Amino acid sequence: MPKAELYKISVVEGKVLVRVPPQLVGAQTASLDDIQADLHLMDVDYVPEKLLEIYEKTTGDFDYLCDEQTKDFTLQIELTKDESAVFLNIVPPTVEEVPLTEERIYAALKEKDIYQGILDENIKKMISEKIYFEPTMVACGRIPVNGKDGYAEVLFLPESDRPPAGTQFNLREIPMLQEVKVGDELIKMFAATAGEDGFTITGKVIGASAGKEYKIFPGRNTRFNEERTHIIATHDGALCQLGDYLSVEEVKVVDKVDASTGHVRFDGVIKVRGNISDRYSVEGVRIDVAGTVGKSRLRSIGDIRVAQGIMGSMVQAGGSVIAQTITDAQINAAENVIVYDYVINSKVNAGNNLDIPTQHGYADGGTLQAGNLIRLPKVGPPEEFSKEEDEVAELPTTNTMLEVGISLASRKQFNTLLENIQNNFNEFEDKLKEILPLFEQNLSEGLSPEDLDGLVTAGEEASKKSRTIFLENKKIRHQREINHLNETVNGGIVFITGGIQPGTAINVRRMRYNVLTPTSSMAYHYSQNGVQSAPSETMIDGYLKYLLKLPA
Template sequence: TKVLATRGHGGKTLFGRYLEAKNGKDIPVQLGQNVDFEKDGVTIVAKEDGQVLLVNGKITVEPILNLDAVNIKSGNVNFLGTVIIRGNVEDGFSVKASGDIDIGGTVGKSVIEADGNIIIHQGVFGKNEGHIKCGKSLWVKFVQEMKIDVEENLVATDSLMNCDVSAMKNIVVYGKKAQITGGNLFATEEICARTVGSAGGGTTTTLTVGVDPRAKKKLDELLESQGVLVKELENLDLDIATLENQKKIRRSLPKDKEANLQKLVTRKHEIIGESKSMSKEIESLQEHLRELKAAGRVKVEGITYPGTKIYVRDVLDEIHTEVKNCTFYYEASFAKRAKYEPPVLDVSKGPEGYN
């Protein structure tokens, strides 16, 4: 907001002599890109999200925030627009943007969230504490020990090691190494790599395709919670039966035991209601997963090592011996194998808006 010039107010010297004051002078405000005056002529508003800057004396809003690095000097970043970081994002810091995030260096055990694409030109070392959440696609060189959620595709040019990944479309690892080792990876459509698992074994690699990863996760959580409720209900029934038998024999119970009996009965009704509600949600999720059109495929150009578990639409194909140049898919309620097919996703185009 521009503060208008005001009239000067006269004063006095230490000796009481009157001093005339100068009136304030109006200073014109120059506007740059993406800003405009309101009707009052003094309020300046941004026409789009971004960073407020003074460029050549003009008030400007830049939709892109440029940083050398994210560390103790910059602090955490939360920006309405696109963020470009030339260097690294150090451990313990977060970068959140409503646009894209482009990181020229590496990422540590950090939180990276964008409504658009995330492009990381080097690697990610999550140390099982970091998290990446992407509204579109993630493009990265390699990732180690990181939790990743993407709304579209995850594309890596080197490797994914011990990662927990959920992708609503595809996971594609390509390049000379193109290896997936360890971790749990979910993709609705395809998971593609050159090598899956490890030659020495010891690390379990689990790939799941043909399911909605969020719905599958929610279903698993509900089934686990319902199992806990069933056990609690069994214990309640035993306690209630014991107290009711005592009541039949004695014709009445002490006040504390009677109060406890009523409390147990109330809790039993609560559990039954909660379990019924969970059952409805479980049925709905199971129906959604059955109707899912994406059949899902795992495509491995090179070797799939023993110890790898591949779930295609919840049907397990466990690898016991080395499998080469193979496509794992689902047909007629069975997990099947065929010759290797190239990925459907064309990774040569690169991220949206990039060469």
């Protein structure tokens, strides 16, 4: 019978175990001499009496004989899952004949393909202080350091009113119309940093994310300095903001707009101290009205701000429209519409967001559209919200349409702008090809009066093309910002923080939802199954940062 069937010697976790199974009467038995011979070959230091006890028991189980006598160090190397660090555990031999060296540890690390970030001091300490049975870090990668975002310092505000240093801010939320002089430094720019890549202990690169540049650009009557670290005023006037651009504009102040003034058109900021009467139009870069606006027409490439009400007016703004109330009006704003009290029976279209930030405000009747977010305290007649529950009518009490999502017309306009920019740029390059040879000829040989006139004409046409490209690029940049937010909000969300009355229709990404019963505090958003509703308080906190917080 083979010896493997008569007995078994095993070493488990540094312990020598012996198994002698029971034998049948008359069958071949394990030889104690054979067992001792095998133990001798294994260089095991054991107590003979203990071996005899195991031999005579013949239980068939593995029994402990002694500890294994090792003469060499065991190096246990463990990598973390993300390969960011290596830990070494040193298990000393029973009898230390050859001391452990740094070279031995380095060789063991090399076998594991560990070359980067080795901590030499830790290895020396483990050897000199005989740190055994205690896993210690002997190599680590470098954690990537992401770049810092760029930011700007608002130099035209008093230090106490400036946003905290190093923070990102929305230029639309900064007070404007401060008087500035030529050469005044308006904005100080701080560039984003690239960051530093990291690496694993096996040498793999862990890329760092670069910081994002802060986006603010000089507009009309402003420029960058040569180092592009400051935006500087090139004209006396009042500060004005349009999207991410900062300009300096002239200001025209009128007491009121009526028969005494007629229509008002001014290439700058128009400030009306009183009211705008019916049947008059006002056009400017920005319009500020301290009173009310009647059945008139307002048009601005920037913001239009009305301290009181807009009643029966047609208002078009390239920026935002801010008013106390809107009644029976048509409002179209490329950016935001903000109303503090109510919107009644009006058609309002905001390219970005439509917001009534007050608790007492409401909307009733008409069509309210926004590219991304609508926030309303209440929808429906205010008297319905003051009724007792048993007095609430079951029939629709309002005829209000709420709609979010970028319209097909806006998307088509965006694509058309892209095509126009490319076409205008190609024409601009063609004009340059005409101008440069004539300009070089003028420097070397001089030009005839006819050629000089042609050079001037070509230069003027090229200048017009460059201005057109600049203006269209501003529109593209603004629309891309809105499109990016639209992806974030999955097509748009309607937040009702108070109550909403039956009869309200809600469209999200052209999917319709009809409100059939009085409901309170709901958010309406798009999913694969159409328009879904959820408690407003569970969602709104994540989107408040996209709504403007205007200065008082």
